[in-house]
Amino acid sequence: MTTETLHPAITPASRVGDITDSLPGATEVFRRAGIGFCCGGGETIADAAAHNGADLAALMTELETLLARQANTAPDETMALIDHILARFHDVHREELEWLIPLAQKVETVHGDHEEAPLGLTEALIALADDLDSHMMKEEEILFPMMRTGGNPMIRHPINGMRHEHDEADRLLRAVLKVTRDLALPEGACRSWTALYTGLAKFRDDLMEHMRLENDVLFPRYEAA
Numbered sequence: 001m002t003t004e005t006l007h008p009a010i011t012p013a014s015r016v017g018d019i020t021d022s023l024p025g026a027t028e029v030f031r032r033a034g035i036g037f038c039c040g041g042g043e044t045i046a047d048a049a050a051h052n053g054a055d056l057a058a059l060m061t062e063l064e065t066l067l068a069r070q071a072n073t074a075p076d077e078t079m080a081l082i083d084h085i086l087a088r089f090h091d092v093h094r095e096e097l098e099w100l101i102p103l104a105q106k107v108e109t110v111h112g113d114h115e116e117a118p119l120g121l122t123e124a125l126i127a128l129a130d131d132l133d134s135h136m137m138k139e140e141e142i143l144f145p146m147m148r149t150g151g152n153p154m155i156r157h158p159i160n161g162m163r164h165e166h167d168e169a170d171r172l173l174r175a176v177l178k179v180t181r182d183l184a185l186p187e188g189a190c191r192s193w194t195a196l197y198t199g200l201a202k203f204r205d206d207l208m209e210h211m212r213l214e215n216d217v218l219f220p221r222y223e224a225a
Contacts, residue, residue, distance in 0.1 A: 010063055012046035012056060019045070019063070020195045024202035027195040028099040029062045074213055081218055082144050089210040090136045096203055097129045103196045111193065116186040120179045128172040132207075135165045151222045159219050166211045173207060176200065
């Protein structure tokens with residue numbers, strides 16, 4: 001692909017810091033490319049790529065992929081919906097938690113003496129990540145294979161278990177929101193702190209939509225049968 005405009009909000013002339021402030025996951029893309037974003041976010045993407053020897057076209061492709069994830073339209077057909085949940089939520093939750101947790105740790109370490117520092121956030125995210133990983137594995141290895149074969153009367157038991165685990169995930173998510181004061185950034189927050197809360201806001205919205213799709217759309221199709 002070329003490095004022409006991929007989205008009205010992002011072009012090679014966009015500033016790195018502006019993108020990390022608004023696009024969840026962009027910080028990890030820039031970090032892998034060796035591009036600083038916290039104090040050196042004033043450069044354009046093109047200039048930053050040139051100065052750090054990064055492939056501009058590949059960089060823009062990764063940013064385009066992140067933009068595409070902002071869409072959240074789920075298919076109606078059941079097997080396609082299961083595939084959507086796996087790709088759009090299971091895979092993405094795991095990928096995002098891999099960089100959200102160390103970013104939370106960085107913010108806690110650097111800004112621990114700030115009166116609004118999210119102390120305890122790393123611990124809360126690790127607890128949520130462990131819970132989600134166990135939950136998603138059960139769906140991938142037990143529940144979804146049962147669904148793909150048409151289900152049976154026993155499917156109510158794993159579905160009930162998953163509903164209960166959704167309640168626990170919601171409780172753990174609320175713990176994350178509590179220590180971040182509902183993701184309220186303090187005045188003058190640095191770009192790392194901003195990127196962390198931007199990523200957490202998307203993660204929160206994704207997780208809530210993930211659980212809604214399962215609880216209200218997918219599960220009832222098998223419970224009714």
